[in-house]
Amino acid sequence: MTQPLIQFKNVCKKFGRNVVLRNANLSIYKGEITTIIGKSGGGKSVLLKHIIGLMEPDSGQILFNGRQVSEMNKKERHKLKKKFSYMFQGTALFDYMTVLDNIALPLRETTYMRESKILDRVHNMLAQLDLHEIDNKYPSQLSGGMKKRVAMARALITEPQIVLFDEPTTGLDPIRKNAVHSMISGYQKKFEYTGVLVSHEIPDIFYISQRVAMLDNGTILFEGTTDELQRSAEPKIRQFIHGFDINIKQDELTGMGTKIDVDQSFMESMDRLQEDKLVFSIIIFYVDNMDKINETAGHIAGQTVVKNFSIQLKECLRFGDTCIRYGLNKVLLILPGTNKVQAQGFCSKLADKIKWHKHTELMPCKGLHVSISAGLAEADKLSCFDHLLSSAESQRIRLDEFCAISEAEAP
Amino acid sequence: MSLFFLKFKFKLLFFINNSRVKDNILNDPVITKNPFAILGGLVLLLLQRIGRTSIFFIKGFFSIFFPPLQFAKVLDQVYFIGTKSIFVITLTGAFTGMVLGLQGYYTLVKFGSEGMLGAAVALSLIREMGPVLAAIMVIGRAGSAMAAEIGIMRISEQIDALETMDIDPVRFLFSPRLVAAIISFPILTALFDVIGILGGYLTGSLLLGINSGIYFARVESSVEMHDVSGGFIKAIVFAMVVVTICCSQGYFTHTRTDGFGAKGVSLSTTSAVVISCVLVLVTDYILTSFLL
Numbered sequence: 001m002t003q004p005l006i007q008f009k010n011v012c013k014k015f016g017r018n019v020v021l022r023n024a025n026l027s028i029y030k031g032e033i034t035t036i037i038g039k040s041g042g043g044k045s046v047l048l049k050h051i052i053g054l055m056e057p058d059s060g061q062i063l064f065n066g067r068q069v070s071e072m073n074k075k076e077r078h079k080l081k082k083k084f085s086y087m088f089q090g091t092a093l094f095d096y097m098t099v100l101d102n103i104a105l106p107l108r109e110t111t112y113m114r115e116s117k118i119l120d121r122v123h124n125m126l127a128q129l130d131l132h133e134i135d136n137k138y139p140s141q142l143s144g145g146m147k148k149r150v151a152m153a154r155a156l157i158t159e160p161q162i163v164l165f166d167e168p169t170t171g172l173d174p175i176r177k178n179a180v181h182s183m184i185s186g187y188q189k190k191f192e193y194t195g196v197l198v199s200h201e202i203p204d205i206f207y208i209s210q211r212v213a214m215l216d217n218g219t220i221l222f223e224g225t226t227d228e229l230q231r232s233a234e235p236k237i238r239q240f241i242h243g244f245d246i247n248i249k250q251d252e253l254t255g256m257g258t259k260i261d262v263d264q265s266f267m268e269s270m271d272r273l274q275e276d277k278l279v280f281s282i283i284i285f286y287v288d289n290m291d292k293i294n295e296t297a298g299h300i301a302g303q304t305v306v307k308n309f310s311i312q313l314k315e316c317l318r319f320g321d322t323c324i325r326y327g328l329n330k331v332l333l334i335l336p337g338t339n340k341v342q343a344q345g346f347c348s349k350l351a352d353k354i355k356w357h358k359h360t361e362l363m364p365c366k367g368l369h370v371s372i373s374a375g376l377a378e379a380d381k382l383s384c385f386d387h388l389l390s391s392a393e394s395q396r397i398r399l400d401e402f403c404a405i406s407e408a409e410a411p
Numbered sequence: 412m413s414l415f416f417l418k419f420k421f422k423l424l425f426f427i428n429n430s431r432v433k434d435n436i437l438n439d440p441v442i443t444k445n446p447f448a449i450l451g452g453l454v455l456l457l458l459q460r461i462g463r464t465s466i467f468f469i470k471g472f473f474s475i476f477f478p479p480l481q482f483a484k485v486l487d488q489v490y491f492i493g494t495k496s497i498f499v500i501t502l503t504g505a506f507t508g509m510v511l512g513l514q515g516y517y518t519l520v521k522f523g524s525e526g527m528l529g530a531a532v533a534l535s536l537i538r539e540m541g542p543v544l545a546a547i548m549v550i551g552r553a554g555s556a557m558a559a560e561i562g563i564m565r566i567s568e569q570i571d572a573l574e575t576m577d578i579d580p581v582r583f584l585f586s587p588r589l590v591a592a593i594i595s596f597p598i599l600t601a602l603f604d605v606i607g608i609l610g611g612y613l614t615g616s617l618l619l620g621i622n623s624g625i626y627f628a629r630v631e632s633s634v635e636m637h638d639v640s641g642g643f644i645k646a647i648v649f650a651m652v653v654v655t656i657c658c659s660q661g662y663f664t665h666t667r668t669d670g671f672g673a674k675g676v677s678l679s680t681t682s683a684v685v686i687s688c689v690l691v692l693v694t695d696y697i698l699t700s701f702l703l
Contacts, residue, residue, distance in 0.1 A: 052575050078577060086575035092568040096560075106576040109583070112479075158576075 003066055005030040005162070005194055006051060008220075011060035013046060020046050022218035023060070028211075033188055033195040035205045037240075038215035044198040045089060047215060048164050051196060052084050053077070082110070085160035089167045089198075091151040093139040099126075100135040103154045110158070125153045129183065130298035145176045152180070156187055165197045169204075174252035175307065177201065179299035181208050182328050186294050202241060203251070203258040206230070207327045214240065230263070251325040253303060254310035258325060265322045265334055266385045272336060274381060281343040281378045283333040284392050285313070288371040290329040305370050306331075312354050316346070332389075340378040347374050347397070373397060467581060467662065468655045471589055474582035484587035485594075492553045492588070493595030497602065499548050504603040507540055508532060508610025515611070516619050528621055529629030532611030533604075537638050539695070541604040542596075542645035546653055546691045549592075549599065550684055554657040557588060558683035561661030562676035570662070585658045589651065596650035597643045604642070641702040648698060649691050656687040 004027035013021040020043040028034045028051075036044050049055040050062060053069065062069045064080060072080065093102050100122055107118045126135070129149045139147055148168060155163055165184065169177040181201075185208040188195050199205045205212070206226040214222040214229070214237060222229060222237050229237065251258050257265065272278045287293070287305055294302040310331060313323060317333075326332040335343055354372075377392035515531045561584055564570050573580040608630060616623040660683035667675045 054571055054574060081575075081577040084575065086572070088568050088572060090568055092572040094564075094569055094572075095567070106578070109578045110576065 002029065004028055004063075005065060006196075007063040007066075008047075008050070009061040009063065011050060011057045011062060013043075013050070013055065013058050019218055021050075021057070024215070024218065024220050026213055026220050026223060028194065028196055030194050031192055032210040033185065033197060033208055034211040034213060035197040035199055035209040036213050036215055037199065037202060037205070039240075040200070042215050043218055044215055045166050048086075048166055048196065048198055051162075051164060052086050053081065054086075082158075083161040085155040085158060085163045087151050087155040087163070087165045087168055089170070091139070091147045093147060093151055093154070095139050098136050098138060099131070099142070099150050102139065102150060103157050106154065106158050121157065122153075125157055128295075128298075129153050130179075130300050145172050148172065148180065152183065156191070159191055160193060162194045162196070165195065165199075167198055167200065169199065169201055175300060175303050177204065178253045178303040178306070178328070181205070182290075182294060182299045182302055184208060185328060186291065186299065189291075207325075216240075253307050254325050254331070255314070256310060256323045256325045256331065262324055262326070262332065263385070265324065269322075269334055269336055270379070273379060278337050279339050279378060280334060280336045281338045281340055281376060282388055282392055283335065283343055283347065284326065284375045284389065285309070285331045285333070286373050286375070286396070287329040288373050289369070293370065302329075309354070309370075309372065313350065316350050316353060340376055343376050343378070344397075347376070463663065464655060464659045467585070467659045468651070470581045471585035471655070471658075472651075474579065474586045475590055477582070481582075481587050485590045488587050488591030489594055491556075492549060492591050493599060496549050496552050496595070496599055499552055500545055500599050500603050501606050503544060503548055504541075504606035505610040505613075507544060507603075508536065508607030508612075509614045511535060511540070511607070512611035512614035512619075516615055516621070525615075525619075525621055526625045527629060528611065528615045529608075529626040530633035532615070533608050533630040533634050534638060536604050536607040536611075537634060537642045539699070541600045541607065542642050542649055543691060543695050545600045545603040545646065546596065546649040547688055549596065550653050550657070550687050550691070554653050554687055555680050555684050557654070557657045558661040558680045559676055561658055562664040562679045565662060565664045566672055566676060580662070585654070585662070588658060589654050592650035592654040593647055596646040596653075600642060600646040641698075644702065645695065645698050648694055652690050652694055653687045656690060657683040660686070 006026075006028040008024050008026040010023045010025060011021050012019070012023060024047065026036075026047070036047060038044050046055060050057060056070070069077070069080070094105070097105070100119075103122045103125060104118050107113050107121065108115075113121075123135075126132070129152060131146065131149055131153070134142065134146065134150075139150065142150065148171075152165075152168065155165075168184065169180045172180060181204055184195060184197065187193070188208075195209075197205065197209060206229075209226060211224065212222070212226050212229045213220050216236060222232060222234065224232075230241065232238065269278075269280045273280060287302075287309065290302055290305075293305060306325075306329060310323075310325075313331065313333070317323060320336055322334040324332045324334070335346065338346070373396045375392035375394070375396040377388050377395065379388055511532045512528060515528045516525055519525045519527055519531065561570075564584070570580045570584075573583055612623065612626055615621045616626050660679045661676075664675045664679045667678060669675075670678045
């Protein structure tokens with residue numbers, strides 16, 4: 001296995017008598033998004049602050065590219081710090097500066113970039129995060145969601161190699177929450193940074209993170225991919241994840257089932273296939289040009305497309321069909337009693353339906369189309385979920401491309 | 412008597428138990444039982460505070476000279492500390508001079524030497540009252556604001572945010588204020604002196620009838636360059652003391668043990684004003700003993 005970018009080795013930290021980290025071991029790999037989950041007040045933020053050096057461990061080591069941080073000299077530490085960016089839980093925006101100055105500050109103070117170039121970059125970033133005409137406002141004049149996005153803009157403006165997000169979506173509505181997740185993941189692909197995320201948003205974070213670490217009682221109870229976490233048999237982990245599952249039966253944005261339900265739904269359908277010989281198919285829908293929508297119309301628009309598509313989709317469903325949000329731009333459908341031909345029929349019916357609806361209106365953006373494709377697969381007795389999914393993915397058909405906006409609205 | 416000691420001990424114990432730094436200095440359970448050890452612990456605590464304030468000052472002072480120089484920020488602070496204090500300095504300067512003229516006249520007239528009023532007013536203003544009162548007025552106006560501003564930045568994680576951006580918070584927040592104070596304090600002191608001398612003239616000459624020619628001739632003949640430069644040296648030292656104390660009180664708000672959050676900021680502001688006023692008077696005594 002490759003060397004981790006950041007590695008915690010038996011890190012301990014206590015405040016007075018309160019032990020927050022107990023021999024925490026954690027590996028963070030380059031170019032991945034690692035999410036740290038765990039109970040509130042369980043030391044997740046403390047862990048994050050150790051990464052960036054706002055706190056020093058009482059014992060144990062923190063390694064960066066295999067080198068111990070505590071052994072680095074001042075110059076090396078400065079160099080290291082330049083690679084990082086941190087988005088605070090409480091945004092920590094400078095309340096006496098305007099939004100523009102807030103975002104421009106890291107560039108003005110730590111680089112020799114020309115002012116005109118800085119302003120260009122800030123305006124570009126503001127536009128990308130869907131923040132318009134707030135340059136000269138102060139943070140106290142903004143809503144909570146806007147502040148979060150401004151904080152995010154400030155964290156990303158220096159194009160850092162490692163970005164640490166401390167609960168970036170707490171207190172946001174479903175569309176904006178998903179938009180922020182979409183931004184984190186979108187920019188991660190664009191700038192190729194390594195992301196470390198502290199979040200409570202199960203299951204939403206499963207769509208964007210490659211690795212998950214669960215912090216419990218000061219130690220890392222689990223570390224691995226999202227699939228491994230969901231399939232873990234450890235009672236504490238199951239209790240934690242399903243604790244969320246009971247509260248959130250549905251994905252907040254789409255009102256569909258969540259990724260955690262996939263296994264259960266698949267098993268149920270499989271049982272029926274084996275016992276009653278009831279065939280079933282799965283369809284996976286993709287919003288193909290999600291990146292383009294995000295870029296031209298903004299991440300909120302991107303998530304609105306997913307939401308509106310879901311509404312259309314749900315109207316076509318029969319009783320017993322299961323639909324599940326499977327990713328930021330993916331929706332999975334399990335259709336019992338349907339073979340592949342019938343599933344294709346379903347797709348064309350759906351395509352007809354969404355074609356004539358203007359429910360998917362986005363922000364005025366001329367020429368922007370939403371393209372949705374579907375992958376189909378019929379299950380047989382021996383198929384396992386992963387194989388079925390990959391065969392569905394390999395046989396994608398273009399559902400249709402339809403106009404995202406009414407032409408009258410276009411500028 | 413023993414009750415008094417018991418109370419004293421109890422208070423000390425309470426203080427130490429509340430202290431977050433006790434882990435570093437007083438983590439031995441035996442120490443908290445022995446009154447001498449408690450006293451020693453308190454001395455160590457005091458030394459720690461003095462130490463961190465000194466380091467804060469040295470770091471901030473040397474950061475002034477490292478490029479890139481922070482001209483815009485210094486100018487901002489000169490406006491805040493200096494320009495905006497002009498009104499209050501003029502007002503207090505005028506009344507101080509006037510009262511000096513009044514008091515001086517009635518004292519000197521007993522000896523028949525009211526002609527010396529100009530010298531008395533000018534020397535007491537230039538040597539002592541000017542630098543000290545100007546400093547105290549600026550503490551009230553700008554010092555408290557600095558402590559509160561930096562304190563709020565500390566409790567709302569804005570200073571942590573600076574650190575994560577690899578911006579040195581001491582350099583960013585403290586150094587420009589220090590430079591601005593070093594520029595503004597002597598100018599404000601000079602203004603205070605001039606207005607004060609005119610105030611003395613107002614009461615002494617216009618109200619009480621001393622010949623104005625004699626008043627100003629005495630001012631001119633008695634004041635030497637040595638007095639003026641001494642006043643300026645005091646002003647510069649006071650500038651450093653005031654800004655260091657006010658900024659460091661705000662900067663270390665989070666380490667307070669007697670209050671957190673908004674309460675911590677209010678306590679920091681209060682102690683910034685009190686400590687810097689006291690230190691201005693203490694350093695004034697020390698400086699005077701060297702300058703005379």
